[in-house]
Amino acid sequence: MADHGEAICRQVDDGMTRVFELFGKRWTGLIVATLMPGPVHFADLRRAIPGISERMLSDRLMELASTGLLIREVDAGPPLRVSYRLTEAGLALESALKELGRWAETYLADGGQCPDRFRK
Template sequence: MGAMQDSAGMEMAAAAGPCASIPADHMAFIRQVLDRVGDKWSMLIIAVLQDGPLRYTDLQRQIPGISQRMLTHTLRQLQDDGLITRTAYAEVPPRVEYALAPLGRGLHEIVMQLIAWATTHHDEIRTNRTQAGAP
């Protein structure tokens, strides 16, 4: 998204293309949102929560490779953005569940399409990387 800067360093709207419809004063925030929701861990958490609320340990089990630190950090960010909810139940032992908020449910279908695309094209991309000498 090639936003330009004027001589005073202020960000200007793109002259053409898909970014041209984004007001210049929104561009930095839009990039932050895209970075957040486009993050692999955010997408996987959104995908896993599709069937209803899950506890932290269930999320860890269903998302192989995520560290405890990264899961905690990503859950907090998704909650701060209003994409998921965190509900703590006053039980012994305490129980906390995470669920998709309405905003997150709207993102879910898009995330599932991206995951399906990556899964469908896995072999092709792997072959291309091998031919290019990339890891």
């Protein structure tokens, strides 16, 4: 009979839990990736991410700002325009996001499915 004590006591790392609480939400990673090269106005963000609603974009941006990953800046205008840029903490995600992109190109290249040669 196998000892399952160790497996039962194993828990998910707190850091990973916090990461996936934020990045597990739809659109969050795409927003951060779109902001990686530099500041982007709200309307341009909306156009860059097909399928996201204005309300959802606004909600995700507020959430990212509250975590300290981005800053909302108001350009007085006229016209009044709002742009968003990543903080140092947000920019520090670049290598992780690039690595995830490389992983996806290798392992999810078959229309979002893992090719048979990797299913062993």
